[in-house]
Amino acid sequence: MSGLERLFGGMRTTSMGLSAERTRMDVIAENIANARTTKTANGQPYRRQVVRFEPLVEKDKHGQITSMGVRAAEVLPDLETPMERIYDPANPDAVDGFVTMPNVSATREMADLVTAMRAYEANLKVQENFSRMAERALRMAR
Amino acid sequence: MDISGSKIELLARLMNASSLRGRVIAGNIANQNTPGFKRQEVQFEDSLREALASGNPRAMARVTPELTVDELSPASPDGNNVNMELEMNSMRENRLTYETYATIMETNLALIDTAIRGGRS
Amino acid sequence: MAGIGATGGLANEAFRAALKAQQDSARQLGLPGGPGPDRVPAGPGTPGGLGSVAPVEGTNFASKLEEGLADVAKSVQVAETMPAAMVSGDVGEFHEVALALKQSDLSFRFALQVRNKLIDAYREVMRMSV
Numbered sequence: 123m124s125g126l127e128r129l130f131g132g133m134r135t136t137s138m139g140l141s142a143e144r145t146r147m148d149v150i151a152e153n154i155a156n157a158r159t160t161k162t163a164n165g166q167p168y169r170r171q172v173v174r175f176e177p178l179v180e181k182d183k184h185g186q187i188t189s190m191g192v193r194a195a196e197v198l199p200d201l202e203t204p205m206e207r208i209y210d211p212a213n214p215d216a217v218d219g220f221v222t223m224p225n226v227s228a229t230r231e232m233a234d235l236v237t238a239m240r241a242y243e244a245n246l247k248v249q250e251n252f253s254r255m256a257e258r259a260l261r262m263a264r
Numbered sequence: 265m266d267i268s269g270s271k272i273e274l275l276a277r278l279m280n281a282s283s284l285r286g287r288v289i290a291g292n293i294a295n296q297n298t299p300g301f302k303r304q305e306v307q308f309e310d311s312l313r314e315a316l317a318s319g320n321p322r323a324m325a326r327v328t329p330e331l332t333v334d335e336l337s338p339a340s341p342d343g344n345n346v347n348m349e350l351e352m353n354s355m356r357e358n359r360l361t362y363e364t365y366a367t368i369m370e371t372n373l374a375l376i377d378t379a380i381r382g383g384r385s
Numbered sequence: 386m387a388g389i390g391a392t393g394g395l396a397n398e399a400f401r402a403a404l405k406a407q408q409d410s411a412r413q414l415g416l417p418g419g420p421g422p423d424r425v426p427a428g429p430g431t432p433g434g435l436g437s438v439a440p441v442e443g444t445n446f447a448s449k450l451e452e453g454l455a456d457v458a459k460s461v462q463v464a465e466t467m468p469a470a471m472v473s474g475d476v477g478e479f480h481e482v483a484l485a486l487k488q489s490d491l492s493f494r495f496a497l498q499v500r501n502k503l504i505d506a507y508r509e510v511m512r513m514s515v
Contacts, residue, residue: 125474132287139294146297175298177291182474187331190291192298241296244348248290251359255286258363259279259479262370263486272484279480366480373487380495 127180131188132252138178138191139245145194146173146238150231157226160215167215168224170200200225275369281308281329282362288331289355292346300343303334303351460492 127134149171159168178193203225211219285306295301308329315323339345463485470476 125472128474128477129471129479132283132290135287135290135294139290142294143297175295177295177298177301184474186477190288190294190304192294237297240348241293244293244296244352247352248293248355251355252286252290255283255359255362256479258366260483262366262373262480262483276480276484280478283478283480369480369484373491376491380491380498382498 127182127188128186131180133249134180134189135191136245136249136252138189138193140242140249142173142175142192142194143238143242143245145197146175147235147242149173149197150235150238153224153226154228154231157224157228157231159224160213160221167205167222168226169205170203170225171197172200173197203227271372272369275365275372278309279362279365279369281306282358282365284329284331285358286355286362289351289358292351293348293355296344296346296348296351298344301346302339302343303337303346305332305334306330307332454496457492457496460489461496463489 153170156162156168162168174195174197175192176195178189178191179187180189180191182188205225206223207220208223209219210216210221213221215221285308288304288306292303306329308327311327311330312324315327334345337345337347467476467482467485471482476482
């Protein structure tokens with residue numbers, strides 16, 4: 123804790139936003155890469171992963187709020203979206219001709235990726251904004 | 265011998281509120297994808313205007329920036345009600361306002377500066 | 386930005402010197418000129434021979450100036466104490482920093498101007514004593 127948290131609280135918020143969206147994008151990339159993985163290290167087909175975001179409010183030593191950010195709290199398996207069973211007897215992992223495929227949809231992942239990227243860009247703009255405001259304020263001292 | 269005037273003090277308070285608003289907007293934008301998140305805003309200028317209209321000088325001094333949670337704006341299925349177009353617009357407006365206050369502040373400070381120089385510069 | 390007490394500072398010292406010079410010369414002439422009650426002895430033996438003059442009570446220009454000095458000294462120190470204030474989390478806004486520095490600068494220059502005017506006044510008084 124350097125004492126500059128109040129001064130840079132806004133920047134801190136945007137940093138957290140950038141970080142969280144970055145994690146989200148990494149997870150999406152992982153899903154896309156494993157869209158056809160029928161057997162992972164644990165022997166099971168790959169299951170889609172999702173990131174759980176939650177707000178994160180930080181305070182200084184006086185109890186005053188310094189930043190109102192967000193964090194990628196955890197990466198969880200998507201247990202809601204059903205896995206797909208397809209008929210593909212040629213597949214080495216087929217059981218009675220059927221293979222269980224990952225519950226990853228390419229279109230869905232792309233849509234999520236766009237959402238994450240937009241959020242990332244927006245946070246960058248906000249950061250630039252804070253920079254400009256600070257510069258303008260400091261100019262008053264001249 | 266307080267060199268500053270009440271105008272400068274008022275401008276400083278306005279800048280404080282504007283700075284807080286900037287942070288709150290940043291918080292909304294950072295949480296645009298957080299499920300269940302409700303956007304927040306800062307109340308100050310309206311309260312100040314009311315206090316001004318009341319004619320009581322002490323009422324004005326008592327007004328402080330307030331953080332409020334917006335539960336009313338429509339939300340998406342996951343409960344998040346951050347509207348990105350609105351927030352980005354607010355962000356731009358807020359920055360312009362802040363910078364305008366800074367310009368007015370500089371003008372007021374320049375007046376004091378000229379007075380100190382005895383009318384010469 | 387109110388002051389809490391005068392401590393040594395450049396403008397401060399200049400002020401005190403100018404004030405003291407004014408007070409000393411005023412006393413030489415038998416004029417009331419210092420803070421607090423002044424009692425000038427009556428009679429022709431007094432240099433300047435102004436006769437008895439009523440004592441001057443507390444509030445006069447010089448003591449008012451002393452009070453104002455305290456505020457100015459505190460304001461001028463801001464630029465020095467700013468880095469520590471920042472690191473210890475006492476400064477929360479960039480405009481706060483800018484205003485404190487500007488105020489510091491204005492206060493200092495104001496103090497210098499007043500000091501210069503005081504010295505000019507002192508010189509005037511010295512001229513009159515010849």
